[in-house]
Amino acid sequence: MAAIPALVTASTKLHNTTGLTDESHDCQIRDHVAYCRNLLSTKALSSISRDESVLDPHDRTLIQDGILSSISFFSVCKSKPSRKRPMEHCLGIYYPRGRLWSKAVRYLETFNPVQIRYAGQEFRQLIEYPLLATRPIREAILRLDPSCAVFTSTHLLFVQLCLRAKAYACALPVLDKHVCHFPAPSSRASSKSSLALCAKHESGLSFITDSSALSATLTYKDYLLYFLYGGMIYMALKEWRKAFHFLGVVISMPTVGSISMVMVEAYKKWVLVGLLANGKLSSPPNNTPSHLVKLYQSIAKPYVSLAQAFERGEMQTLVAEVDAARDIWIMDRNMGLVSQVVNTFSAHALVRLRKTFAALTVAEVLEQVPHLPADPIATESVIAPLIMSGAMNATLVHSPSHTSDTMLRLSGKPFFSQVSHESHMQVRFRKEGQLMTALMGSLEETNRAMALSDEFVDASSKGQAWTTASEVNQGVGDDFGLDMDEDIMGG
């Protein structure tokens, strides 16, 4: 245990960065990483790796040392089972009731976000430990890269856990941020920026790279699943428009040849969510290849038929479609969504009245939308919540006499409501503005990365080669022409 003071001394030196350039600090941290990894892997000091007191939250120096605590933590985590420490014990201490649970949670909330960039492998293995809860993982993701713009394997793990734990709102701080990048290949990251890892980076793209190991190797399926699960979380929260957007990302993913089952799954949900959000069968995003649209429509035919019946306003056909394909909805686990579609049929029919009428009495509404309760008071109790929730832009006007019908005015809200609407729009504009600024930053980052990437340079040089070749060919062609002419002339 005498080694612990040595570790603390080494760690203290690391904290003293006054007067150091980023490059010197970077070298110092890299040396420290090597030192820690070496120290904790030696047999003589293996006792440290098994000593949970290394992670004692009261020892601020160790805990604040992101590298040491990460590596120590992982060393403790990966301690092998033995006769004295059977597998159940090794795993059990990381379960919520285990001794290391609170230390793990505390660690994820307090680690040094700069130093952790040097210990990506240990960090990821700790965070991907399947027994840790959603909230600490969320805090760790946001602590590592507050913009969340770089997609990592932890993003997928996190949304999966949120979905499984039914902790939907917990996922929003991550889901609401736009994913703009994948971890850059290390060659690109090193060429595009000479900044040291510990320097101040404008974007996580500079330090979340292939070589940082902060993300596992990603496949296109990971990306699809992230957006599918994200869409399902928004569906659970009834944020239909956001769900629609997330599922739209999945279905418009470029593919070569075969279509992924994840995309088909997403398309089925996308059709139903589109009905709930917009009341109609929407067109797929513009960037969806036409052959994919045809494939989707043939594979998910019952969904398309259901949507067409909904769009035509035919309640009986809709119910018949639901009954006919009940087994399919159940098998696809979309029965809940289908039920919600049926339940919102009347609401969307009411909203559509606005296209034709400026005002009508509740009795006239009953004639137009026949599936509402026959009693005008009950009908009013269906219409009023729609207006109150903002789903329907209308007002109700009671008449002086109880015998007269209530009037439904669809010609827009009065002035004061518009003022309120305007103030809400201002807030939305401001939010959108901030979002656009963030997106523009990410776009610039992407442009810069693409311009300096090996692929771009290769493509550019190929392009130049093609240009040169075509220029040469053109010349050759001209020569051929001349030859021909000459031959003809000669002939």
Next chain:
Amino acid sequence: MELPPLSTAQLEQLAASNLPPSQLFEILSRYESDACLMVADSGHPDASGGDPQLLSLFYSSFFFAHLLTNQVPEARALTQRMPETLRHQDPSLQNCLTLLRAVWQTQHAQVYETLRNLPWPEPLYPLVRRYESFFQDRTLIAVSTSYEAIRPAVAAAYLGLDSQAAEKGDQSIIQKFTDCGWTWSPESQLLHPVPITVPSTEEQPSTGIRDAMAMLGSRAS
């Protein structure tokens, strides 16, 4: 920020405090893992291990924190995350489920009935009263923007007031509405609401829609 351990006293203090709903929600959400640990201590995730009264108070308080922050679908998810046995057996959590159903279905009368007449544990009273007031305020704002003219009995029902007295023209009830700027027409016996505008908490002083449009213009250029 370190939180004191989860305890009945701590929950009582939180319920009685006048913390903004978002802060209350944040603090209680940080206690959820502690509550899960207590449940897990019983050895079975569906059992109500630990202290059932403490767990009941925690989950009920957390449920109200969801409603106070207007997170109704997430409140429903919370009821699915609760230990099943506790949810089925605890009267306070059963009341929460009844309330959730009424809020979900926008049955105003049922919401007031549940909040006022069901037996809630005493430490939870401040949150129950707070939610009643919150629900009334939200409904008043919604009615003011949804009706151009409304009969007093209907308006009273929305706000959990005495509908019958309102129908008979009870002046104290009419006055509650006129105090909000609504006008009362004795001839037609109708209230004319004035839409209540609530500035968003994120809203900053602005010179109006022009600023927003200018902002959009600068984005476009």
